[in-house]
Amino acid sequence: MTPEQLSAVIRSVLLDAVAAGEIALASDDVPEPKVERPRQREHGDWATNIAMQLAKKAGANPRALAETLAARLNATEDVTAEVAGPGFLNLRIAASAAGELARSIVEAGETYGRNEAFAGERVNLEFVSANPTGPIHIGGVRWAAVGDSLARVMTASGAEVTREYYFNDHGAQIDRFARSLLARARGEQAPEDGYGGQYIEDIATRVTADADAAGEPAPASLADAEAIEVFRARGVALMFDEIKQSLADFGVTFDVYFHEDSLHESGAVERAIARLREAGHIFEADGATWLRTTDFGDDKDRVIIKSDGETAYIAGDIAYYLDKRERGFDRCYIMLGADHHGYVGRMMAVCAAFGDTPHVNLELLIGQMVNLVREGQPVRMSKRAGTVVTLEDLVDAVGVDAARYSLARYSSDQNIDLDLDLLTSQSNDNPVYYVQYAHARTRNVARNAAEHGVSREGFDPSTLTHDTESILLAALGQFPAVVAHAAELREPHRVARYLEQLAANYHTWYGQCRVTPRGDETVEAVHTARLWLNDATAQVLANGLGLLGVSAPERM
Known part of the structure; x- marks a missing residue:
């Protein structure tokens, strides 16, 4: 029984x-009652404060209302209830009903x-949008991981999501x-306000080689103005192609690449200003045109x-x-x-x-x-970019999965230190290894079960009575709510933290409950039921890792 199904029973x-x-x-x-896990496991599987929520409107004592509900719930086959405190309902789910969740x-x-x-x-999600003047630095890599995960979470929550990259090809940085x-x-030396790093030499060399292959004069031999235009057009294109390939290798692709230049060339800027002028929000002062954003809370x-x-x-x-x-x-999320x-x-004022x-x-x-930290010391510079750590540096150090997971598992408004040594270790302290290993273990259990003649034929969920099984089932039931909550708050890290707790619940269950019989023991109903529970856990781990753009390995 999922939390949503339990809520429906209470509402009925x-x-x-x-x-x-x-x-x-x-x-x-009568609303949809909310259920949550009690802080103390001995209080039951779930709890709800619906009686306290409705008591005032119903003109009833909260505890008396809760007792009315408890009596009716206790008359059902699948739920038992007891009243606690001023009107809380502590709920327990029958093993047969709880175990059906594995089948679902x-x-x-x-x-x-x-x-x-x-x-x-319809959601427009704009992220990364790094200037096309160099490789993606570590801050942009964080947005690549978080943004793509958020897009997946929003899509899983029913939204039609367009991933968009704002291509800053207009302005002084170009x-x-x-x-x-x-x-x-x-x-020559780069201009004082210019860009350094090996990548500049690499791109300059490619622009020159491409011109030579096309039978064109060497761009560097042209007059300054003409040469700069050649390097601007071809250099930016090469750099942006490299950025797009780096992101694709990281598992991040975009539906739309929007060019900043197009806003100025198409007249979109003038049209937007005219729209605001018609609305009475534009004024002239000191020879300039202003938007009166103070009317909308700007400073x-x-x-x-x-x-x-x-x-x-x-x-x-x-x-x-x-x-x-x-x-x-x-x-529009940016x-x-x-x-x-x-x-x-x-921007809120503009909105x-x-x-x-x-x-x-x-x-x-x-x-x-x-x-980034390695051997306790900060990693500050890239071999290629010269001044920053890039996407390629991080992937080379820990791999795509560890990079994506470690960046997505923190709230985006939190500073983070990534320990590169930890992220390459095969230990329970490494969160991505811990979760991926849990999935690999479920697949190994399934392979062993097949070898010992345990199949999913004849599922009897009522045999799932061990304490670790009810805990694991309750955790599995929370997954849809975790996904919805992550979308609502725009916080995909909630999925990662959930997966770590689910992996812990699974590892504990694995240590105490066998899916395969020992020695000459025969296959019993409980073994079959546990295989269903094992495979359900595998599915949720895989689904959750997929929302983070991280693989769910079959073996480790």
Whole structure:
């Protein structure tokens, strides 16, 4: 029995009591009761405070109302209840009903855990969006892992998710990148405000080689202005291709690559400003054009067209947000680095100025710093990038699975230190190893069961009576709610933490309950039932790891 099924049983009992006149409520006033695991296992399998929640509206004493519900629940076959404190209900599920969950999970397969919390919602999820002027650094890698996991969690919760990468190909950083490539191609030092690192030399060499292969003059031999344009166009394209390949190797692909330049070339910026002007939110002062964001909670109004006629950076952001909404997205999520806290207020004001709801139609997720540690010392520099640690550096050190899992298992607003030695160790202290090993163990148990003649024929869930089995079943039943909660809060790390607890429950059960008979013992009903429980655990571990973009190995 899942928590949702238990909730339905309680609601059915409530409605029966209402219909019998035992509770003074209208049937429309009866909500879906929430159930949760009690803090102390001896208090039961689940608990609910529904009697306390409804008592005032029903004009009843909470404990008396709880006793009414307990009597009706105790008359059912699958649930027993006892009243505690001022009106809590502690609930126990019959082994036969609890064990049926294993069958439900195995039969649901990959769909177990999916829910409809965001059904019908179109979500635009923008993440990574690193400048195409160098490899993806460790902060961007964190967003790659968290963003892709969030997209998977939202999809599992019914949303239609579009992964989007904002390609920053407009602005001064592109000019510095092009000048850096030209300087390296000419054997000169990079400009003082330019980019360094081996990757600059590699790209400059490729641009030169491509021109030579095409029978074109060496770009470095051209006049400065012409040479910079060649290195800008070809260098950015090469760098971005490399970024996309690095992300694909990391298991992250995007549905849309949106070019910042297109906003300025298509007139989208002007259209967005005109829309805000029509709404009365634009004013002129000091020769500049301003958006009155203070009307919507910002700390100051924002210049969108400077006195020299150039657009301010926020103008592109305004146009980009409007573009997303006009493409039909109900929710726009943007993942940004730790240095963007000041960005939240102004963009929420922009959202409101368009008549939308801040933190609903637009939500900004701010990620904190990631530090790498090896042998107790910080890892600060990349061999290739020169000044930062890159995606490739992390993957080379620990592999894709460990990198993705370790970055996704923390709340994004938390600074994290990743111990590279720990993440490559085969120990229970290594969280990704611990969870993956649990899945590999379930597959090994299934193989051994087959060898000993244990099959899933003739499942009797009532034989699953060991304490570790009820604990494991309860944990398995929580998975759909964990997924829905992770989507609701935009916190995929909740899935990782759940998997670690599930793995612990499984390892404990494995140590105390045998799926295969010993020696000359015959195969009994309990062995069959335990195989179902083992395979259900395997399915949930695989489904959860899949939401994090991490593999579920068959052997380790």
